[in-house]
Amino acid sequence: MRTLFLTALMCLSLLGDAHIFVYHRFGDATHASTNTSIEILTKHFEYFKKHNYEVIPLSKLSHALKSGAKIPDNWVVLNIDDSYKSFYENALAVFKKYGYPFTLFVYIEATEKSYGDFMSWGQIQDASRYGEIALHSYSHPHMTSLSHEEIVKDTQKAYNIFEAKMGFKPKYYAYPYGEYTEATKKAIQSFDFDLIMNQNSGATNHLSDPYDLDRIALTGDVYLKPKLAIKALNAIWIEPKNYPKDGNLKRIHAKITPSINRVEYYISGYGWKDTKVTQGDVNITLKRKLKFSRNRLFLKSGNYQSSIILVKQ
Numbered sequence: 001m002r003t004l005f006l007t008a009l010m011c012l013s014l015l016g017d018a019h020i021f022v023y024h025r026f027g028d029a030t031h032a033s034t035n036t037s038i039e040i041l042t043k044h045f046e047y048f049k050k051h052n053y054e055v056i057p058l059s060k061l062s063h064a065l066k067s068g069a070k071i072p073d074n075w076v077v078l079n080i081d082d083s084y085k086s087f088y089e090n091a092l093a094v095f096k097k098y099g100y101p102f103t104l105f106v107y108i109e110a111t112e113k114s115y116g117d118f119m120s121w122g123q124i125q126d127a128s129r130y131g132e133i134a135l136h137s138y139s140h141p142h143m144t145s146l147s148h149e150e151i152v153k154d155t156q157k158a159y160n161i162f163e164a165k166m167g168f169k170p171k172y173y174a175y176p177y178g179e180y181t182e183a184t185k186k187a188i189q190s191f192d193f194d195l196i197m198n199q200n201s202g203a204t205n206h207l208s209d210p211y212d213l214d215r216i217a218l219t220g221d222v223y224l225k226p227k228l229a230i231k232a233l234n235a236i237w238i239e240p241k242n243y244p245k246d247g248n249l250k251r252i253h254a255k256i257t258p259s260i261n262r263v264e265y266y267i268s269g270y271g272w273k274d275t276k277v278t279q280g281d282v283n284i285t286l287k288r289k290l291k292f293s294r295n296r297l298f299l300k301s302g303n304y305q306s307s308i309i310l311v312k313q
């Protein structure tokens with residue numbers, strides 16, 4: 001029985017959980033840091049096809065999460081942030097060719113004010129025939145520096161314009177720059193979104209929080225295999241919750257599954273260290289001056305990982 005169980009566990013560990021990837025610009029070499037060439041996009045799609053990944057719409061993942069159903073390991077969801085024109089002009093044809101659905105997160109002000117690099121409402125409406133359209137704020141602000149009222153105001157404005165232009169309410173929201181705190185989450189959750197997306201570079205399983213879904217950013221020539229091997233650690237982060245007021249990180253405290261007895265942890269600028277875990281209680285006393293205004297913290301055990309972002313307010 002035990003051998004059977006271990007064998008099953010080993011088989012399972014060969015595949016990661018479901019993954020949500022996020023792209024930005026396509027075939028636009030003038031913005032290398034957020035760009036994916038059409039050649040690389042095609043390479044990614046061929047990889048999904050060859051290795052039997054099922055590219056599903058975000059709505060399908062949403063339904064599975066809400067019903068508590070098991071999330072298949074081979075599910076892949078494709079998000080596109082910012083609604084750049086290069087998606088419509090260069091990449092949409094590729095999505096259509098493969099029949100791969102997508103969710104486009106619209107930066108409302110850029111489209112409203114016809115900023116040069118961004119899709120028009122007509123283009124977004126046309127794209128909605130092949131994928132889902134969702135919200136990426138009105139003014140694309142750094143949310144962590146806004147008050148609750150300012151976040152609600154930005155979101156309400158974006159929500160109203162979206163509904164008027166698209167004829168339906170947005171169901172999904174992605175934080176600009178992937179930056180948020182508990183307070184940001186609370187403000188965005190006061191709207192009736194089904195899902196809220198971060199950019200914490202993790203995987204999704206049936207235990208994932210629908211209002212805190214990890215997405216893995218893909219820019220440039222990313223090798224997909226290690227990304228697709230990532231599994232959800234489902235850590236409950238107790239401390240830190242926010243960027244510490246004095247900039248000193250004194251503790252990492254999180255709850256993880258009790259079967260894991262060692263984790264590696266990462267702090268931006270400090271690299272990886274490893275530590276013992278007792279009964280699923282990760283409790284690390286530290287003395288680390290955070291080096292950046294935007295820092296990532298990771299917990300990892302084998303392919304299982306969880307991360308948070310700490311942004312100076």
Ligand SMILES: [Zn+2]
Binds near residue numbers: 081136140175177
């Ligand atoms: Zn954005």
